[in-house]
Amino acid sequence: MNFFNTYTITKGLLKTTSPLYNRQKTRLSMAVSSAIRFGVSSVLLVATSANSSDINNVISNNDMSNSGNNQASSFAYNSWSTTDPKELSLPSLRGQGLSFDEQYQNKLLGEWSLRKANSQIKMEHDPWIQETVKDMTWRLNAQARQQAPMAVVIIDSPSINAFAAPGGVIGLNTGTILSAKSMDELASVVAHEVAHISQHHYESGADERRKAILMQLGGMLAAIAASAVDGDAAAAVMMGSQTATMNSSMAFSRSNEREADRVGMQIMTQAGYDPRAMPRFFATMNQQSQLNQVENRFLPSFVQSHPLSNERLSEAQSRAQNYPSLSLKQQQRYQTLFDLLYWRVKSTGKHASETELSTAAKNSVGAKLALMHWYGEQQRFQDANELLASINALPAVQRQALEPLLSITQSQILSEQDKWTQAADILESQQRLYPERRDLRLYLAEALTNSNEPMKAQALLKPLTQQEPSDRFAWQSLQLANEKLAKTTTSPELASIATINALRYRSHDQLWSGRYERALTSLTQAKQLAENLQNTPQANSARPLLANINAELKAIKTAKDFEP
Numbered sequence: 001m002n003f004f005n006t007y008t009i010t011k012g013l014l015k016t017t018s019p020l021y022n023r024q025k026t027r028l029s030m031a032v033s034s035a036i037r038f039g040v041s042s043v044l045l046v047a048t049s050a051n052s053s054d055i056n057n058v059i060s061n062n063d064m065s066n067s068g069n070n071q072a073s074s075f076a077y078n079s080w081s082t083t084d085p086k087e088l089s090l091p092s093l094r095g096q097g098l099s100f101d102e103q104y105q106n107k108l109l110g111e112w113s114l115r116k117a118n119s120q121i122k123m124e125h126d127p128w129i130q131e132t133v134k135d136m137t138w139r140l141n142a143q144a145r146q147q148a149p150m151a152v153v154i155i156d157s158p159s160i161n162a163f164a165a166p167g168g169v170i171g172l173n174t175g176t177i178l179s180a181k182s183m184d185e186l187a188s189v190v191a192h193e194v195a196h197i198s199q200h201h202y203e204s205g206a207d208e209r210r211k212a213i214l215m216q217l218g219g220m221l222a223a224i225a226a227s228a229v230d231g232d233a234a235a236a237v238m239m240g241s242q243t244a245t246m247n248s249s250m251a252f253s254r255s256n257e258r259e260a261d262r263v264g265m266q267i268m269t270q271a272g273y274d275p276r277a278m279p280r281f282f283a284t285m286n287q288q289s290q291l292n293q294v295e296n297r298f299l300p301s302f303v304q305s306h307p308l309s310n311e312r313l314s315e316a317q318s319r320a321q322n323y324p325s326l327s328l329k330q331q332q333r334y335q336t337l338f339d340l341l342y343w344r345v346k347s348t349g350k351h352a353s354e355t356e357l358s359t360a361a362k363n364s365v366g367a368k369l370a371l372m373h374w375y376g377e378q379q380r381f382q383d384a385n386e387l388l389a390s391i392n393a394l395p396a397v398q399r400q401a402l403e404p405l406l407s408i409t410q411s412q413i414l415s416e417q418d419k420w421t422q423a424a425d426i427l428e429s430q431q432r433l434y435p436e437r438r439d440l441r442l443y444l445a446e447a448l449t450n451s452n453e454p455m456k457a458q459a460l461l462k463p464l465t466q467q468e469p470s471d472r473f474a475w476q477s478l479q480l481a482n483e484k485l486a487k488t489t490t491s492p493e494l495a496s497i498a499t500i501n502a503l504r505y506r507s508h509d510q511l512w513s514g515r516y517e518r519a520l521t522s523l524t525q526a527k528q529l530a531e532n533l534q535n536t537p538q539a540n541s542a543r544p545l546l547a548n549i550n551a552e553l554k555a556i557k558t559a560k561d562f563e564p
Helices: 032-045 100-120 127-141 174-179 183-198 206-227 231-247 254-270 277-294 301-305 310-320 335-348 354-360 365-377 381-392 396-400 405-416 420-433 438-450 454-467 472-488 492-512 516-535 539-561
Strands: 007-010 013-016 151-155 162-165 169-173
Touching (some): 100 151, 100 169, 127 183, 127 335, 162 183, 169 174, 174 335, 183 254, 183 277, 183 335, 335 354, 365 381, 381 405, 405 438, 438 454, 454 472, 472 492, 492 539
Antiparallel strands (some): 162 169
């Protein structure tokens, strides 16, 4: 489960494996040498300057049902006037301290870093986990920034780490989640990263800071990738990157860190989290750093790039005391949610055994749900149903606090038994209650596609790719829906268009995973099929499809050529 789909083309037929319900275990296919090469290339890259290429990643999502209907969002400006032309004051064209050009360059760099991360690092793709962390991140971000985050990525790595890149890419390791003791502590890490972005620490001394970002990103990607094969190699790669960073005076300064702590604490408070959680988590990191030093082990990368001193820890503790104390009820308001998140990460990341889950399930409803999910994956459906019965026996208020994860877990157990229609019914009831949730749309679309209702699935998925063009999971699910439509429809014309769109959607996934040549191949195949339609009664449908494909080809070539 929870790994991206694989695919082949044989005699024109697309074969895919579900991104949500893939039962085969996969491993990160990256050699240490490849990881080291990328780390070294990032270090070398910062030593030279290059002109940035223009790029347009706003790719049309039109297909046969809505080709040509997308329109650019309009901007509403407040009217202004002055009685004295000599006192005319033009409105500022700078957004939160950055010019339009600087914001655009940051967007390009953010998109580049996101594609690099997707191509090099093993991610946690569970939609419910992503939705939970994203909801927290957006809430924190809204307190300090006008722009929404470009993307929130969760890296499947046991180390404590978080990062942010210009353009609003915010990343978090699963190890950070598992090291935290509450949602407030987890929020303190994300709030700190949001503060770095909102205070433009990445842009201060633009050239030097950009070099620092490339250096740190390159080392981080290389080390995480290498760690999947050889832990010693990972430490060597990261140490080399961090040594070069330190020698170039590119790490965050102490003043940057103090400001990020101060602003981050304000962001936390305004978003409804406990500011005292920040020094508590600092203490956890400090303890881990001291343990690593005693054991002569490698320091956590978060501590290396975000220097943590005793003075800084003391300042954070003192500053937190200036905020009003929270009541016991306020302190416990996210307790259930964090319990669910913690054990869901443990289960989906294969970080917990049956024994650990069974023991924890006696006192934790989150562990009980995780164990129920684990039983479903192991095809132990009777055990899973017994746990479900015990959860359903809870008072209604307690059961409601578990939604929508309770319904998602139940639907996954049904899907393991190929009971897709029942799974869809359960998910539809939740999706009506929470229409804005990405996770429910993805799970429901998967169930509808496998229930031979791919058109309904498409209607759920298209808004996701419009809201976040880098959403690989949504693109893959759209690909699956169109493959199903091409195979099941009785209309040859509709089958042809669905096949073309399946190839288009596959190219978007390949683009955002940095597989540019494969993306170009997919679009070239789609273009050939669309050109063949021009001499048929479907010529009217072929023209807008070709226009979209040509625009997408141009965007992929531009992205491929972009260098920071």
